[in-house]
Amino acid sequence: xxxxxxxxxxxxxxxxxxxxxxxxxxxxxxxxxxxxxxxxxxxxxxxxxxxxxxxxxxxxxxxxxxxxxxxxxxxxxxxxxxxxxxxxxxxxxxxxxxxxxxxxxxxxxxxxxxxxxxxxxxxxxxxxxxxxxxxxxxxxxxxxxxxxxxxxxxxxxxxxxxxxxxxxxxxxxxxxxxxxxxxxxxxxxxxxxxxxxxxxxxxxxxxxxxxxxxxxxxxxxxxxxxxxxxxxxxxxxxxxxxxxxxxxxxx
Numbered sequence: 010x011x012x013x014x015x016x017x018x019x020x021x022x023x024x025x026x027x028x029x030x031x032x033x034x035x036x037x038x039x040x041x042x043x044x045x046x047x048x049x050x051x052x053x054x055x056x057x058x059x060x061x062x063x064x065x066x067x068x069x070x071x072x073x074x075x076x077x078x079x080x081x082x083x084x085x086x087x088x089x090x091x092x093x094x095x096x097x098x099x100x101x102x103x104x105x106x107x108x109x110x111x112x113x114x115x116x117x118x119x120x121x122x123x124x125x126x127x128x129x130x131x132x133x134x135x136x137x138x139x140x141x142x143x144x145x146x147x148x149x150x151x152x153x154x155x156x157x158x159x160x161x162x163x164x165x166x167x168x169x170x171x172x173x174x175x176x177x178x179x180x181x182x183x184x185x186x187x188x189x190x191x192x193x194x195x196x197x198x199x200x201x202x203x204x205x206x207x208x209x210x211x212x213x214x215x216x217x218x219x220x221x222x223x224x225x226x227x228x229x230x231x232x233x234x235x236x237x238x239x240x241x242x243x244x245x246x247x248x249x250x251x252x253x254x255x256x257x258x259x260x
Contacts, residue, residue, distance in 0.1 A: 015077075015133035023067040023135045026241075027234035028144025034242035035132040041249035042124045045256050047117025052256040053124065056249065060127050069134050077130055081122050088115040138162050147233060152224065164213070168206050175202060 018024075023031070045052045064074065092111035100109050136144070141162070145155045175198055184191055214222075 015130065016137050017067075017069060017073065017134045019068055019135070021067045021135070023063065023131075026135075026238055027147075028136050028140040029147040030234045030238045030242045031132055031136055032141075032144050033148060034246060035128050037246045038128050038249050039125045041246065041253045042121055042128070045121075045253045046260060047121070048113045049256050049260070050116075052252045053120045055252050056124050059245070059249070060124065060131070063131055067131065067135050069131065073134070074127065074130055078123065078126060081126055084122055085119055088118040091115045091118075156224065164210075167209065168202070171205060171209075172202055 042053075042056055045056075063069075064071070091114045092107035094108070094111060098109050100107055100112070142155055142159050145158065146152070179194070179198065184194060
């Protein structure tokens, strides 16, 4: 299952922690990172050190994390343009006259995006997809949203396989999907893929209804998280909040 390829099986404490604790902790940690003022450096160094410690504790190798961070490259390219596009005041760096505000904005986008993605990858690496329905349900997430998330993760493989078959059919007919001259055919293919996915979704929904589907995905039969799990997550979140608060007070 492609949706589960980000999961790294392991026996660490982070792997064994209940899904709802990890989801809530990850969201609050990202909020703390985003709320930290961008015109500082040391708070992000502390966040990075904490994230590296989590990776070490969960035995997540850096060589697994590094290639998956490349998904943010388009945003980093955008961030690199900000020092040239923003206005006064300006500073000279490496012989270039750059906007000071633009430099801080680029720094904020790069560091916050990287840390946020790192936290998300940590959650994905230590939480199996099958654990998500139960975790979201115990967090009191509306049942409709849980159902959408679960079905999206389940059928992303189906849509990807359908897209791969359509691409193979185009290539077998002498087409080159990478050519800009074939952009119209690519657009029509995307429309056809949407229609096929929609029709398949209708058939799957009817099949689920015929089997007694009531509109919510049943959660696995596990009990609520133990207080020690919540206390551990709360300690990490409070530490991140304290770093954020100190960064604001020290400005």
